[in-house]
Amino acid sequence: MGAVKQSNNFVLGLWDHEEVFLHAIEHIRHDGLEIYETLTPFPVHGLEEALGYRQTRLHTAGFLFGATGTTLALSFMTWVMAFNYPLNFGGKPYWPLPSFIPITFELTVLFSAWGMVLTYCVRNKLIPGYVPRIYEPRTTDDRFALVFDIEGKSSEEIEKIKSLCNGNGAVEVKNRTFKDGE
Amino acid sequence: MHAYESDFREPLINGNKNYTIITDELVGPTEKTYTGWWLLLIIFGCLAGLFVFCLSWTVFFGIGVWGLNKTIDWAWDITNFVWWIGIGHAGTLISAILLLFRQRFRTGINRAAEAMTIFAVICAGMFPVFHMGRVWNAFFIFPYPNTRGPLWVNFNSPLLWDVFAISTYFSVSLLFWYSGLMPDFATIRDRAKGKYRKMIYNILSFGWTGTAKQWQRFESLSLILAGLSTPLVLSVHTIVSFDFATSVIPGWHTTIFPPYFVAGAIFSGFAMVETLMLIVRKVFKLEDYITVNHIESMNKIIVLTGSIVGIAYITELFIAWYSGYMYEQFAFYNRALGKYWWAYFMMMSCNVLSPQAYWFKPARRNLWVTFGLSIFVNIGMWFERFVIIVTSLADDFLVSSWAYFQPTWVDIAIFIGSIGLFMTLFLLFCRFFPVIAIAEVKSIFRTSSATAKAERAKELGQSSGGFVGLTTFGILDKDAKQ
Numbered sequence: 247m248g249a250v251k252q253s254n255n256f257v258l259g260l261w262d263h264e265e266v267f268l269h270a271i272e273h274i275r276h277d278g279l280e281i282y283e284t285l286t287p288f289p290v291h292g293l294e295e296a297l298g299y300r301q302t303r304l305h306t307a308g309f310l311f312g313a314t315g316t317t318l319a320l321s322f323m324t325w326v327m328a329f330n331y332p333l334n335f336g337g338k339p340y341w342p343l344p345s346f347i348p349i350t351f352e353l354t355v356l357f358s359a360w361g362m363v364l365t366y367c368v369r370n371k372l373i374p375g376y377v378p379r380i381y382e383p384r385t386t387d388d389r390f391a392l393v394f395d396i397e398g399k400s401s402e403e404i405e406k407i408k409s410l411c412n413g414n415g416a417v418e419v420k421n422r423t424f425k426d427g428e
Numbered sequence: 429m430h431a432y433e434s435d436f437r438e439p440l441i442n443g444n445k446n447y448t449i450i451t452d453e454l455v456g457p458t459e460k461t462y463t464g465w466w467l468l469l470i471i472f473g474c475l476a477g478l479f480v481f482c483l484s485w486t487v488f489f490g491i492g493v494w495g496l497n498k499t500i501d502w503a504w505d506i507t508n509f510v511w512w513i514g515i516g517h518a519g520t521l522i523s524a525i526l527l528l529f530r531q532r533f534r535t536g537i538n539r540a541a542e543a544m545t546i547f548a549v550i551c552a553g554m555f556p557v558f559h560m561g562r563v564w565n566a567f568f569i570f571p572y573p574n575t576r577g578p579l580w581v582n583f584n585s586p587l588l589w590d591v592f593a594i595s596t597y598f599s600v601s602l603l604f605w606y607s608g609l610m611p612d613f614a615t616i617r618d619r620a621k622g623k624y625r626k627m628i629y630n631i632l633s634f635g636w637t638g639t640a641k642q643w644q645r646f647e648s649l650s651l652i653l654a655g656l657s658t659p660l661v662l663s664v665h666t667i668v669s670f671d672f673a674t675s676v677i678p679g680w681h682t683t684i685f686p687p688y689f690v691a692g693a694i695f696s697g698f699a700m701v702e703t704l705m706l707i708v709r710k711v712f713k714l715e716d717y718i719t720v721n722h723i724e725s726m727n728k729i730i731v732l733t734g735s736i737v738g739i740a741y742i743t744e745l746f747i748a749w750y751s752g753y754m755y756e757q758f759a760f761y762n763r764a765l766g767k768y769w770w771a772y773f774m775m776m777s778c779n780v781l782s783p784q785a786y787w788f789k790p791a792r793r794n795l796w797v798t799f800g801l802s803i804f805v806n807i808g809m810w811f812e813r814f815v816i817i818v819t820s821l822a823d824d825f826l827v828s829s830w831a832y833f834q835p836t837w838v839d840i841a842i843f844i845g846s847i848g849l850f851m852t853l854f855l856l857f858c859r860f861f862p863v864i865a866i867a868e869v870k871s872i873f874r875t876s877s878a879t880a881k882a883e884r885a886k887e888l889g890q891s892s893g894g895f896v897g898l899t900t901f902g903i904l905d906k907d908a909k910q
Contacts, residue, residue: 299644304652326571351659372635374635
């Protein structure tokens with residue numbers, strides 16, 4: 247989100263059914279309103295499309311990490327067995343490629359999994375001890391929420407947001423204000 | 429909007445539910461105290477203590493305190509190792525392979541099964557490490573620059589592959605499990621009353637909030653981790669079987685081992701999941717989420733893998749005879765009819781015969797039968813590893829060195845102690861972590877719950893003047909009563 251001063255005033259629309267929620271998003275976006283944040287208790291199918299998010303590139307990161315693991319494993323074992331300390335194991339070749347396959351595979355998976363999970367945590371701001379802004383505690387329970395930034399907005403604009411939420415099946419619409427540094 | 433599911437399919441969430449009730453019932457076990465839980469924790473905690481004590485005893489006096497001898501130099505320890513690793517496999521199978529196959533029944537059981545995987549791998553890892561004798565040198569198994577040349581580890585050795593396979597398996601399973609836990613910890617945090625409880629669960633949740641972007645990445649991550657874990661879980665037990673298959677011991681040196689071990693691992697893992705889940709669903713009153721339908725699905729996998737294992741046993745015997753190779757024939761004759769015939773008998777009856785009951789629907793859906801058979805399968809699978817390892821070594825190439833294996837009290841206590849460690853960890857998990865993946869259960873609510881099916885049936889009934897099918901399936905009955 248950058249280092250710009252965070253907004254402290256929000257309007258929250260809460261829904262209790264994901265299908266109504268998805269339709270509401272379509273209508274609200276159609277009316278040109280900007281949705282600041284979307285919170286749901288579980289992954290809702292079709293939500294990214296409704297919000298117009300682009301595809302995540304996490305899988306590309308996973309592939310690159312995996313490829314790093316493959317390269318590292320193969321080159322390290324080659325260096326050890328064929329160059330650094332060549333040993334004769336029962337007449338086997340010094341570069342026994344088939345023997346390298348299991349470890350190469352394991353390291354590919356290991357690098358890919360760890361790399362991807364770390365990337366995921368960094369991108370999602372998931373750090374042990376990080377205290378996030380909780381707009382509404384029920385969004386991890388049974389409510390689907392849209393958050394609208396109302397900092398510097400006129401009361402007519404705020405009214406428009408609220409009426410659009412209410413008109414699209416929201417079960418509750420309310421203001422949410424944070425103190426600085428909260 | 430969501431995937432279509434036939435309303436004739438049995439629901440995976442029973443009872444009249446909504447998202448609020450689901451959260452209440454699934455977070456509930458972490459918010460109450462159970463007297464029985466303390467009792468069990470004390471019992472199994474003592475057994476875990478016994479485990480620590482006996483391992484210390486082993487380290488202090490040396491491997492001589494085990495029943496191993498010059499001929500039988502792998503016995504209970506490696507049996508236990510393979511047994512625990514095998515048990516672990518069901519967790520990954522449920523979370524990864526069933527995710528790729530889009531089997532919705534996994535959502536009820538995946539969390540506990542993954543936890544079981546992690547605890548089983550912890551137990552498994554102890555055995556080869558302590559079998560090394562000088563545990564303080566255990567780091568020698570890793571390829572690190574050393575002052576001995578540097579003399580590296582042998583990358584040709586399946587034992588070294590195992591080091592990589594099992595450590596990768598453990599850490600990837602842990603990531604998979606924990607990435608799924610974060611959203612559920614956030615659910616607990618947002619309901620928490622006390623300040624410290626809120627703080628601790630916030631730390632555990634890594635500050636999860638559940639924004640659309642987080643969920644988008646979450647879905648992508650779990651899909652790819654599932655894709656990675658699927659070949660990983662197959663590779664791990666394949667490599668464990670290589671420990672035996674690449675040796676030249678008659679009875680071990682067989683090409684059928686990898687698929688046979690993998691099937692056996694899934695078989696024993698599902699049995700352990702059933703043993704644990706049948707207790708968990710009862711104690712925590714989760715019968716609506718771990719339904720008889722779930723149990724039946726697992727029993728189908730048990731009868732499939734049990735039969736694969738049975739075919740493997742018979743194929744081994746056939747190939748030993750067909751090979752015309754005297755030593756192989758002798759090894760298998762010994763295995764079935766030699767001095768360990770009782771172990772072979774236990775293995776055959778528990779693993780091959782007993783699961784055949786699951787061809788019949790009433791048996792698959794009977795909880796007592798399932799519980800009994802799940803214990804049988806666990807016993808049978810322990811004996812399978814014992815049979816493979818010990819009978820192949822006992823009567824070796826020289827008649828003068830033939831031997832019989834007698835476990836000492838240390839062997840027995842370590843085995844029992846490892847069960848204690850496993851159960852202690854599992855009990856702690858049950859008490860403080862959500863046993864069922866809350867977010868995942870909610871995500872199948874609209875497709876597969878009895879409530880949603882009944883709602884749809886009502887709509888259909890209004891438009892078409894009655895929908896007989898669902899009333900016969902008993903789905904509407906519950907709704908009608910309320």
